[in-house]
Amino acid sequence: MQTPYLLFTLLILSVLAYFIGKRRSVTVVEGALRELHSLPAYYGYYTALWGLIPALFLMLVWLSFEPTWLAHQTVASLPEEIKSLPSSKLNLQLNNIKNVAAGLQVSQRVDPLIVEAAEHYNRLRKISNFALTLVVLTCSLTGIWLAHKKINKDYRARNVVEKIMTGLMILASTIAIFTTVGIVASVVFESLLFFRQVPFFDFLFGLEWSPQTALRADQVGSSGAFGAVPLFAGTLLISSIALIVAVPIGLMSAIYLSEFAGSKFRSTAKPTLEILAGIPTVVYGFFAALTVAPFIRETGELWGWVVSSESALAAGLVMGIMIIPFVSSLSDDVINAVPQSLRDAAYALGATQAETIKQIILPAALPGIVGSILLAASRAIGETMIVVMAAGLAANLTANPLEAVTTVTVQIVTLLVGDQEFDSPKTLSAFALGLMLFVVTLALNVIALHIVRKYREQYE
Amino acid sequence: MNTVTQSKPESVSRMKTLINKSMSAKPVNFQGEMGATVGSIHADNPRITCRNVNVFYAENHAIQDINLDIGTNEVISLIGPSGCGKSTFLRCLNRMNDTVEGCRVSGEIKIDDVDVYSKHLDVVPLRAQVGMVFQKPNPFPKSIYDNIAYGPKIHGLASTKAELDQIVESSLRKAGLWDEVKDRLDQPGTGLSGGQQQRLCIARTLSVEPEVILMDEPCSALDPIATAKIEQLIDELRQRYTIAIVTHSMQQAARVSQRTAYFHLGKLIEVGKTSDVFTNPLHELTQDYITGRFG
Ligand SMILES: Nc1ncnc2c1ncn2[C@@H]1O[C@H](COP(=O)(O)OP(=O)(O)OP(=O)(O)O)[C@@H](O)[C@H]1O
Ligand SMILES: [Mg+2]
Numbered sequence: 150m151q152t153p154y155l156l157f158t159l160l161i162l163s164v165l166a167y168f169i170g171k172r173r174s175v176t177v178v179e180g181a182l183r184e185l186h187s188l189p190a191y192y193g194y195y196t197a198l199w200g201l202i203p204a205l206f207l208m209l210v211w212l213s214f215e216p217t218w219l220a221h222q223t224v225a226s227l228p229e230e231i232k233s234l235p236s237s238k239l240n241l242q243l244n245n246i247k248n249v250a251a252g253l254q255v256s257q258r259v260d261p262l263i264v265e266a267a268e269h270y271n272r273l274r275k276i277s278n279f280a281l282t283l284v285v286l287t288c289s290l291t292g293i294w295l296a297h298k299k300i301n302k303d304y305r306a307r308n309v310v311e312k313i314m315t316g317l318m319i320l321a322s323t324i325a326i327f328t329t330v331g332i333v334a335s336v337v338f339e340s341l342l343f344f345r346q347v348p349f350f351d352f353l354f355g356l357e358w359s360p361q362t363a364l365r366a367d368q369v370g371s372s373g374a375f376g377a378v379p380l381f382a383g384t385l386l387i388s389s390i391a392l393i394v395a396v397p398i399g400l401m402s403a404i405y406l407s408e409f410a411g412s413k414f415r416s417t418a419k420p421t422l423e424i425l426a427g428i429p430t431v432v433y434g435f436f437a438a439l440t441v442a443p444f445i446r447e448t449g450e451l452w453g454w455v456v457s458s459e460s461a462l463a464a465g466l467v468m469g470i471m472i473i474p475f476v477s478s479l480s481d482d483v484i485n486a487v488p489q490s491l492r493d494a495a496y497a498l499g500a501t502q503a504e505t506i507k508q509i510i511l512p513a514a515l516p517g518i519v520g521s522i523l524l525a526a527s528r529a530i531g532e533t534m535i536v537v538m539a540a541g542l543a544a545n546l547t548a549n550p551l552e553a554v555t556t557v558t559v560q561i562v563t564l565l566v567g568d569q570e571f572d573s574p575k576t577l578s579a580f581a582l583g584l585m586l587f588v589v590t591l592a593l594n595v596i597a598l599h600i601v602r603k604y605r606e607q608y609e
Numbered sequence: 610m611n612t613v614t615q616s617k618p619e620s621v622s623r624m625k626t627l628i629n630k631s632m633s634a635k636p637v638n639f640q641g642e643m644g645a646t647v648g649s650i651h652a653d654n655p656r657i658t659c660r661n662v663n664v665f666y667a668e669n670h671a672i673q674d675i676n677l678d679i680g681t682n683e684v685i686s687l688i689g690p691s692g693c694g695k696s697t698f699l700r701c702l703n704r705m706n707d708t709v710e711g712c713r714v715s716g717e718i719k720i721d722d723v724d725v726y727s728k729h730l731d732v733v734p735l736r737a738q739v740g741m742v743f744q745k746p747n748p749f750p751k752s753i754y755d756n757i758a759y760g761p762k763i764h765g766l767a768s769t770k771a772e773l774d775q776i777v778e779s780s781l782r783k784a785g786l787w788d789e790v791k792d793r794l795d796q797p798g799t800g801l802s803g804g805q806q807q808r809l810c811i812a813r814t815l816s817v818e819p820e821v822i823l824m825d826e827p828c829s830a831l832d833p834i835a836t837a838k839i840e841q842l843i844d845e846l847r848q849r850y851t852i853a854i855v856t857h858s859m860q861q862a863a864r865v866s867q868r869t870a871y872f873h874l875g876k877l878i879e880v881g882k883t884s885d886v887f888t889n890p891l892h893e894l895t896q897d898y899i900t901g902r903f904g
Contacts, residue, residue, distance in 0.1 A: 488747075490743065491749060491750075492708065493705060493743060493747065494748075494749060494813075495749075496736055497703065497705060497736055497740065497743070498736070498740070498759065498760040498763070498813065498817055499733055499735075499736045499737025499738075499760070499763070499764060499817060500733075500759075500760075501733050501763075504763050508759070508763075509749060512750070606750035606751055606797075607797070607799065
């Protein structure tokens with residue numbers, strides 16, 4: 150049986166097991182349910198889990214060792230002259246065999262030896278598959294039978310099921326943690342490779358970014374300059390412009406929505422604002438490039454300023470519009486969550502609405518507001534499309550928002566698109582940039598957390 | 610429709626009498642069994658006058674046709690079963706009901722001859738003048754000191770730090786909380802116990818020196834000693850202020866108030882001198898309530 154079918158059969162079995170277990174528990178006490186330690190459904194879950202989990206575990210182990218075993222057996226059946234090849238060549242042959250076995254015609258004339266080996270490989274696979282089906286189903290049925298036998302009126306099925314569920318939840322949460330650790334580890338590892346070729350401090354403090362390296366030894370020119378400062382400066386510039394736009398507008402609309410607007414207006418205005426977050430960034434990108442950037446250039450020329458057709462200002466402004474709903478929607482929620490009794494207390498002292506908002510409500514809602522700004526900031530830092538389209542690719546080191554700049558994420562994209570050698574410093578630098586970005590956002594989060602801890606006014 | 614055309618003369622005459630009845634009932638409705646308030650609604654030297662006050666929460670007619678005067682230098686206690694509208698009535702007097710969505714108030718309330726519900730009235734000075742202690746303690750999530758100092762600060766009552774300190778200390782002393790918190794004024798007010806929070810809220814109200822004080826069950830979480838302290842405070846405050854207090858304790862009402870008003874299901878049933886109401890209630894419902902036969 151193929152793996153998906155096997156899985157499906159297992160599921161059906163465990164559903165059946167649920168009903169068997171439930172029935173069994175009811176018959177054990179002859180319908181006097183109060184005598185049972187747990188509710189009948191728990192005996193059902195208990196039986197079902199016994200039919201499912203050991204069998205699944207067995208299957209997982211089997212499937213992870215199967216390829217190694219298959220390869221080993223296939224190689225063992227090969228004639229001595231191939232067996233004694235160096236391992237890289239041997240692997241090549243093995244791949245050939247697998248391809249032929251899978252029915253992929255690699256080339257017209259195939260060595261009969263290989264064909265024979267491929268047939269052997271297929272036979273082995275069939276055997277393994279059959280054995281797997283047999284073992285897994287037996288395991289499942291045994292599990293169900295054992296569980297079924299164990300059910301009696303004093304058996305604490307609920308406690309067992311709850312323990313297993315707790316275990317599953319722990320497993321689920323560790324999956325997320327391990328994935329994060331894995332990603333960070335791989336990025337760190339690749340970055341270390343990069344720093345072996347480019348000194349760490351040159352990367353961190355270098356003022357020039359031009360990652361073009363010579364592909365062939367005889368090519369002239371660029372040996373590559375990997376100074377990340379212009380990229381981080383560009384990111385900082387664009388994100389700051391975006392936040393300068395989004396934070397005041399977002400906060401004020403949040404305050405208006407939660408403190409002044411009637412519930413009717415609020416219930417229509419809020420979803421409308423949230424639509425902004427749903428517009429694809431590409432659309433924002435061409436809005437920035439085709440509408441905002443030319444407008445800024447023309448306005449600049451009116452004043453006699455030199456404005457490049459791609460500017461940090463255009464990208465930042467549009468990005469700011471994009472992240473308004475992150476600030477407004479979340480802040481509105483937290484401001485609304487501040488208890489009415491606090492407002493009442495301030496009003497009853499004769500505080501005006503402005504005083505109440507400034508001195509009572511905003512401090513109480515501060516953690517949520519900072520959280521929403523952080524979320525908006527991380528969106529701004531990570532945004533790529535708008536920058537590519539409206540701010541350009543040139544890594545200028547400038548604080549002038551009217552010039553073209555580029556950001557870390559944009560550079561990571563341009564470094565990795567197209568054909569690349571995977572061990573050239575150019576490619577590896579993308580990982581180093583990613584690592585730096587990760588460190589920076591982490592630091593931002595930690596700082597914000599600290600600020601919130603220090604200034605929050607905790608209500609109950 | 611059919612019935613109307615059949616018995617037209619009779620129904621017309623009935624409508625006429627109905628209209629006449631409601632017209633004549635215009636100023637104060639003392640007719641009918643339930644609509645009437647027994648006892649005297651008038652105070653000697655009235656400072657607050659309420660006429661035909663009705664409050665609706667959306668469809669719910671929470672209080673109906675209340676007529677009541679509250680005198681200067683008088684403590685009036687509002688008693689009645691839970692949900693009868695005592696808090697609602699109290700919240701009308703400083704327009705705290707404005708913050709409740711869907712709440713509508715009709716009728717006339719005057720404080721010092723100023724119409725509280727007039728379109729031209731600015732509620733901010735009104736609320737500074739009419740202070741309120743809420744039923745549930747609601748300290749700000751700020752330090753104990755800032756809880757008290759907040760009101761004086763926004764009204765500019767203190768020009769120096771020393772003056773502010775003085776106000777904070779005296780307010781806390783009046784509420785009988787000073788000794789318990791004087792060493793931890795910088796700790797959050799929300800960290801106090803329920804009874805301490807209640808006294809903190811009383812002190813906060815006192816800090817802005819309102820002329821009228823509305824207290825909604827200010828002693829519900831207090832021990833007998835703290836309660837006695839607050840009652841003594843109320844007695845002192847009476848010399849200068851007007852006080853309305855909601856309480857579920859008959860003894861407390863008897864101890865602190867000069868007049869008592871009994872509410873029942875949104876109606877004001879009986880008002881009178883406290884001594885009269887407790888010893889010689891005029892209305893059956895009042896009697897049932899104060900003798901504990903209610904419910
Ligand atoms: N915010 C509100 N929204 C809707 N209805 C309300 C609101 N506040 C009070 N009510 C209703 O108004 C009526 C009177 O309530 P109120 O709080 O004035 O009672 P109370 O006499 O203070 O009772 P208690 O002694 O329990 O405090 C009740 O029926 C209550 O359900
Ligand atoms: Mg109440």
